[in-house]
Amino acid sequence: MSDNNTTSTATALVDRHSNNRRKRLSAGLTVTSKVFIRSRNGEPMKIVREHYLRNDLPCNSQKCDKNCKDLYAINNSSPILSSEPDKLLNGAPHYVILDANIILHAIDLLENPICFHDVIIPQTALEEVRNRSYPVYTRLRSLVGNDGSSTTEDESKRLIVYHNEFSEITYVERLDTDRESINDRNDRAIRKLCSYYAKHLETTGIKIVFVTNDKDNKLKAIKNDGIQAVTLAEYIELLPNADEIRDLVPQLESPAASTSKDDIIQEEFTYPEYYSTSRILGGLQNGTLYRGNIQISEFNFLEGSISLPNFKKPVLIVGAKNLNRSFNSDQVVVELLPKSQWKAPSSMALDSEHFDVGDNPDLDDVGGNENDEEMIITDKERRLLVQDAIQQQNSNKLFPTARVVSITRRSWRQYVGQLVPSSIDKQNPNGVQNCFVLLMDTSLPKIRIKTRRALQLLNKRIVVGVDSWPSNYKYPLGHFIRELGEVESAQAETEALLLEHDVEYRPFSKKVLDCLPPEGHDWKAPVNLQDPEALRKDPLLSKRVDLRDKLICSIDPPGCVDIDDALHAKQLNNGNWEVGVHIADVTHFVKPNTALDMEGASRGTSVYLVDKRIDMLPMLLGTDLCSLKPYVDRFAFSVIWELDQETADIVDVKFMKSVIKSREAFSYENAQLRIDDPQQQDDLTLGMRALLKLSKKLKKKRLDAGALNLASPEVKVHMDSETSDPNEVEIKKMLDTNSLVEEFMLLANISVARKIYEAFPQTAMLRRHAAPPSTNFELLNEMLQIRKKMSISLESSKALADSLDRCVDQNDPYFNTLVRIMSTRCMMAAQYFPSGQYSYDDFRHYGLAVDIYTHFTSPIRRYCDVVAHRQLAGAIGYEPLDLTHRDKRKMEIICKNINKKHRNAQFAGRASIEYYVGQIMRDNHSIETGYVIKVLNNGIVVIVPKFGVEGLIRLENLTDDLSTSEFVEDQYKLSFKNKNSGEMRDVYVFDKLEVEVKSILDPITNKRKAQLLLR
Structure with a gap:
């Protein structure tokens, strides 16, 4: 060539x-x-x-007296930076320019309304942030807008992006590669931007302050370019309100560089240094190192695991030194340890509450003992740890072990916790103090922060960020962000759990709300689908099918206002049944690539708490215009089948955008009462009875095919209608009408999945559930075999379902439910994915026993369903599919986000129930039935079905004489001298016990939880 x-x-x-x-x-x-x-x-x-x-990019300053004013008309924009920006202590008005590292580490400060106004973000820095941390990039984008020139909702902030890489004035070529690295070139590009602004605004009196913590970059900016360059800490001290901000500044400087008396510490405790990049790359390539996401044990914060390809069992990482400063969910690189160091999973329950929280953060945070055991409070627990180690060595269940040698991607985020009272110097109320923050997630380490407000923040829920974790610090360094309120106040605790589970709960922005129909609640579906005026506004209206004559109704939980789905049934002349599932047509209002669409995609799902709902879409849509409320016309996406009256087999299926009018909105209970009432013989009721009969046939076919009937300890918290206080807990009841709705929603999801995969074989939005590896059930099977002479088969989902049916204890009807709950925890998590990511055989949904599946039936509350609606509309030729949903790479990004948001929403919902159950029990206690689901060296884990709670009963609460206790691993038995009776007692897994349940406020974490005591 x-x-x-x-x-x-x-x-x-x-x-x-x-x-x-x-x-x-x-x-x-x-x-x-x-x-x-x-x-x-x-x-x-x-x-x-x-x-x-380009040479036509304006500077965006309202004070500019040069020719920029003529450029705004060309760019269809207006200047944003204030003509009267904030003044420094010396009285000089100023704009701020930031480098990428400041943005990455101080994004919390950047979002805070009390500082950083009139900020110029170089395009160079923006792109570096995007490459290094996409979460921070999205937060930055929410401040400056997608076009890089709009402001945040807080009009006082005024942040802009200047596209210096496309400006003729500020663009710099990279010098010869031997003389200048890419980072050095980027630093030079940002300095040139600073010089441009300083010179451009010279006559306005507005100063440019360049904030960077890179010493070399700062020095060159001052000496070579004459720019006012400062570190972040120095910049804060230049502000009039520095006293308000100091506590919020991240600890970015190297601890070794600090000369503060408080930070002069002995380096007795050190973590291993991470491997170099070249060593990591070489090891990954030659197979001596492995990469994956670490998961810290829920029972032992000094034990983690990582699932690796070609390893049947998870690889264990045991001890603080081997965990090597990793947080739960970090992406890490590990090195396998010799087989002589392989261990069995720990049988000790250990969480970070049992660190000695009385440590002085100024003296002992770095100093310490090399042995992890020295971190534990009591001699009793030290003895148990030694016993546990011996049992691990003698166990025949050894797992491969490894150590962390590098962390390639941090999972750090904002965390919620509270100051440890014993770490506060009460004699120094207004001075700078190093304090410990104990996080709500007790599997994570304490965080060391500096603050002047220690006494003010006692007994408050606070938000902190993690800045760094030097190798010579036992605990990570962080900074205070804000306080949420008093411990145990409903507002503070709810906001805390939302933050802990990364749930976006802030109000929708003006940009999002501007995407809603201008008619607001007065919007109405047109009466005539062929009306010329209506067609002018919506040319697609003529493609809709008018189904307002159908006897449609909805069946939902009591009080449901965001009604996604409705159904109808009508017998045909040939005896078969026409059955329709009608789903809210959310995509009529949520158009691709709008601010509304991007917000929905980001949130991923609605989150349901005990006392509130955090919506994925604004309430105007969710509870009104999209909601299939009765007696009003609504747009829908309909799936209509002809089902065989005898077998419920599908004879034909059609998909259409429609207009419907629901006749009634039933609760599950009211629908059941109407179906069961022989006096009700109207057509609507007859249709519901037909739906119930057909749904039972559909369910039988699913179960015969191997669909699983699993269980979870679900409870419902009832709130007082006047005070909104929780007053009762009950186990959720399942009626036939629950199953009726479920079966037809499943059928709709399966039918839609087939249709969109046929049309878009590479990008169809699908949901898969992988078969669990046999190792997931090893422990449960062993417990069942030893204790009950039972076992669970895993040859297929049908074999698993049948074996679960056989796990019955004639003396205890709850036992089968208990086994199903424990089996659920052994299963793999279902995941959304674009169809091109896997082969067809891997599409299978194991739990439902179907070859292909998606989510289509809840678009008001799930973004997956929104995508499925758009793809189905494209598949039936209603309207072209947006390119985003035809791009495999973009679909993978969408799926990854909604998988994460779906999981977080589930955890947030459970945490909300746990909090309110604790509030209900706080003033009383009761004796309830519990079941042992785990036996440990130092306690037993018990589940209480009535409240849906489980907890660890520690050995010291079972006996006063630890020397008599014995943990027999191969029998799943813990023997001890009963504290109450003084007699020896054996407790086995699956035992049914009487336990005292009460709510306590943990003195260390200030977190209310259920305390279980053996009767």
Whole structure:
């Protein structure tokens, strides 16, 4: 191939722009070209890349007295930076320019309304942030807008992005690669932007302050470019309100560089240094190192695990040194330990509450003992740890072990916790103090922060961020962000659990709300689908099918206002049944790539708490315009089958956008009463009875095919209608009408999945549930075999379902439910995925025993369903599918986010129930039935079905004489001298016990929880 040839991509690019190039040049654009010679299949190939530079980018300052004013009309924009920006202590008004590292580490400060106003974000820094931390990038984008020139909702902030990489004035070429790294070039580009603004605004009196913690970059900015450059800490001290901000500043400087008396500490405790990048890359390539996400044990915070390819069992990581500063969910690189160091999973329950929280953070945070055991409070627990270690060595259940040698991606986020009272110097109420924050998630380590408000923050829920974890610090360093309120106040605790589970709960922005119909609640579906005026507004209206004559109703939980789905049934002349599932047509209102759509995609799902609902979409849509309320016309997406009256087999299926009018909105209980009432013989009731009969046939076919009937300890908290206080807990009841709705929603999801996969085989939005590996059930099977002479089969979902049916104790009807609950915890999590990501055989939903599945029936509360609606509309030719949902890579990103948000929403809902159950029990206690689900070296884990709670009864609460206790691992038995009776007692897994249940406020974590005591 000759040097004059180019790749087809480059050629197409040149051809596409050849006619416009002269126009661009005449409009004030310059073009830089780069030529690369690459080899493909041994042939040289010339690639030409053109970079357009503009000279018409305004500075965005309202005070600018140069020609920028003429450029706003060209760019259809207006200046944002204030003409009277904040003043420094010396009285100088100023704008701020930040580098990427400041943004990455101080994003909390950037979002705070008390500082950082009139900020210029260099495009260079923005792109670096995007490459290094997408979560921080999205937070930054919410401040500056997607176009890089809009402000946050707080009009006082005024943040902009200046596209210095496309400006003729600020663009810099990279010098010879031997002399300048990419990072050095980027630093130089940002300094040039600072110089441009300083010179451009010289006559306005507005100063430019460049904030960077890079010492070399700061020095060059001052010496070579004459720029006022400062570190973040120095910048804060230049502000008039520095006293308000100091506590919020992240600890970015190296601890070793600190000269504070409080920080002069002995380096007795050190973590192993991480491997170099070259060693990591080489090890990953030659197979001596492995990468994955670490999961810290819920029972032992000094034990983690990581699932690796080609390993049947998870690899254990045991001890603080081997965990090596990793947080739960961090992406880490591990190195396997010799087989002589392999261990069995710990049988000790250990959480970070049992660190010595009386440690002085100034003296002992770094100093300490090399042994993890020395961190434990009591001699009793130390003895148990030694016993546990011996049992691990003698166990025949050894797991491979490893140590963390690098952390490639941190999972750090904002955390909620409270100051440890014993770490506060009450003699120094207003001075700077190093304090410990104990996090609500007790599997995580304490965080060391500096604050001047220690006494004010006692007994408050506070939000903190993690800044760093140096190798010579036993605990990570962080900073205070804000306080949420008093411990145990409903508002503070609810906000805390939302933050802990990364749930977006802030009000919808003006940009999002501007996407809603201007008619608001007065919006109405047109009476005539062929009305010319209505068709002018919505040309697709003529494709809708009018189904307002159908006897449609909805069946939902009591008080449901966001009604996603409704049903109807009508017998056909041939005796078969026409059955329709009608789903809220959310995509009529939520158009692709709008602010409303992007917000829904980001939130992923609605979150249901005991006392409130955090909506995925604004209430106008969720509870009104989209909600299939009765007696009003609503747009829907309908799936209508012809079902065989005898077998409920599908004879035919049709998909259509429709207009419906629901006749009634039933609760599950009211629908059941109406179906069961023989006096009710109207057509609507007859249709519901037909639906119930057909649903039972559908369910039988599913179960016969191997669908699983699992269980979870679900309870419902009742709130007082006047005070909104929780007053009662009950186990959720399942009626036939629950199953009726479930079966037809499943059928709709399966039918839609087949249709969209047929139309979009690479990007169809699907949901899969992988078969569990046999190792997941090893422990449960062993417990069942030893204690009950039972076992669970895993050859197929049908075999599993049948074996679960056989796990019956004639003396205890709850035992089967207990086994199903424990089996649920052994299953894999279901996941959303684009169809091109897996082969068809891997699409299978194991729990439902179907070959293909999606979520289509709840678009008001799930973004997956929104995508499925758009794809189904494209599949039936209603409207073209947006390119985003035809791009496999983008679909993978969407699926990854909604998988995460779906999981977080489930955890947040459970945490809300746990909090309110604790509030109900706080003033009383009761004796309830509990079941042992885990036996440990130092206690037993018991579940109480009535409240849906489980807890650890520690050994010290079972006996006063620990020397008599014995843990027999191969029998899942704990023997001890009963504290109450003084007699020896054996407790086995699956035992039914009487336990005292009461609510206590943990003195260390200030978190209310259920305390269980053996009777």
